[in-house]
Amino acid sequence: MFQRRRRRPVNPSRVHLARINRRFARSTAPEMLVLDAGAGRGPYRRLFRHATYEAADFAQLQTGYTQLDYVCDLTKIPVEDGRFDRILFNQVLEHLPDPPAVLAELNRVLKPGGRILCSVPLYFHEHQRPYDFYRYTQYGLRHLFEQAGFQVQRLEWLEGYFGTVSYQFKMMATALPKDPRRLKPGWRIVYLGPLLWSTRLLASMLTGAFARADVRWKHVKSGMPKNYLVIARKPELTDG
Ligand SMILES: C[S@@+](CC[C@H](N)C(=O)[O-])C[C@H]1O[C@@H](n2cnc3c(N)ncnc32)[C@H](O)[C@@H]1O
Known part of the structure; x- marks a missing residue:
């Protein structure tokens, strides 16, 4: 296997x-x-x-x-x-x-x-x-x-700026609640749940992608x- x-x-x-x-x-x-x-x-x-x-x-x-x-x-x-x-x-x-x-x-x-x-x-x-x-x-x-x-x-x-972007996505992936019911959203959970889940997933994928990009290419012309x-x-x- x-x-x-x-x-x-x-x-x-x-x-x-x-x-x-x-x-x-x-x-x-x-x-x-x-x-x-x-x-x-x-x-x-x-x-x-x-x-x-x-x-x-x-x-x-x-x-x-x-x-x-x-x-x-x-x-x-x-x-x-x-x-x-x-x-x-x-x-x-x-x-x-x-x-x-x-x-x-x-x-x-x-x-x-x-x-x-x-x-x-x-x-x-x-x-x-x-x-x-x-x-x-x-x-x-x-x-x-x-x-x-x-x-x-x-x-x-x-x-470079990609390092900052990677860090921002990392913050997003860890800061968003894992369980949307903790927000007590009532019926809004129907769309909030998938939105939070997919945003967290995307953010953690982009954390890694931008981190690897930053190691290869240090972009310093814009951003912070x-x-x-x-x-x-x-x-x-x-x-x-
Ligand atoms: C974020 S850590 C960095 C440690 C290490 N230089 C590194 O790069 O991993 C900050 C360090 O500064 C020390 N520190 C903070 N304020 C200090 C002070 N007023 N005098 C001496 N050391 C201090 C802390 O104990 C800690 O070990």
């Missing part, structure tokens, strides 16, 4: 994040010291095995954490100035009540000439409540990084991004 192989759902954000973090790791020399700021479970730790990796997080959530070198708020990292060559700062900026204070602290602990990689959502639901404070436009991000003393080298969409990516540098003391 043939068994239909179920395709694993693709999360284009994870694919793009893995790619960009891999590239950042490749540009990290073995003698370098890396800080994962707001490391969480440390999904990128293994990419930096060839260098020295340290993790900081306030560890206030009921989730697992990677082994942490610094349990601290990111406004006060207990290390000397200019300790790190590289900083990873993935999916953390939206969770901070005082983003300028944290960016100033990250700038302090980064070496002159060192680089930071930041990814942060724009179109994404509230998560890790109640620690979810902000969403940023590209102009807000540039302003925050420059105010903190960084030179922005890259500021772009992490995924799910996440932004920033790569910024702390200027050398000798920079004009």
Whole structure:
């Protein structure tokens, strides 16, 4: 008997994040010291095995954490100035009540000439409540990084618009009620039931189709991004 192989759902954000973090790791020399700021479970730790990796997080959530070198708020990292060559700062900026204070602290602990990689959502639901404070436009991000003393080298969409569309369909597929009777629609169930059922089905099929499309083709000419990516540098003391 043939068994239909179920395709694993693709999360284009994870694919793009893995790619960009891999590239950042490749540009990290073995003698370098890396800080994962707001490391969480440390999904990128293994990419930096060839260098020295340290993790900081306030560890206030009921989730697992990677082994942490610094349990601290990111406004006060207990290390000397200019300790790190590289900083990873993935999916953390939206969770901070005082983003300028944290960016100033990250700038302090980064070496002159060192680089930071930041990814942060724009179109994404509230998560890790109640620690979810902000969403940023590209102009807000540039302003925050420059105010903190960084030179922005890259500021772009992490995924393309198809990634955002896929996410919208995913939200639709999960947010619509499975059982239309819960809406207490009375006789309207006759048409509401099939409408909800077929919309959910279509939405879950389109989630996968747009996700796969986004991995192959990053369309950034229209729509809005799910996440932004920033790569910024702390200027050398000798920079004009
Ligand atoms: C969405 S998770 C991202 C984790 C990881 N960087 C990743 O990419 O999977 C956000 C992380 O930021 C941490 N965090 C939030 N606010 C913080 C703060 N004020 N100081 C230190 N860590 C914080 C949380 O504990 C959590 O691990």
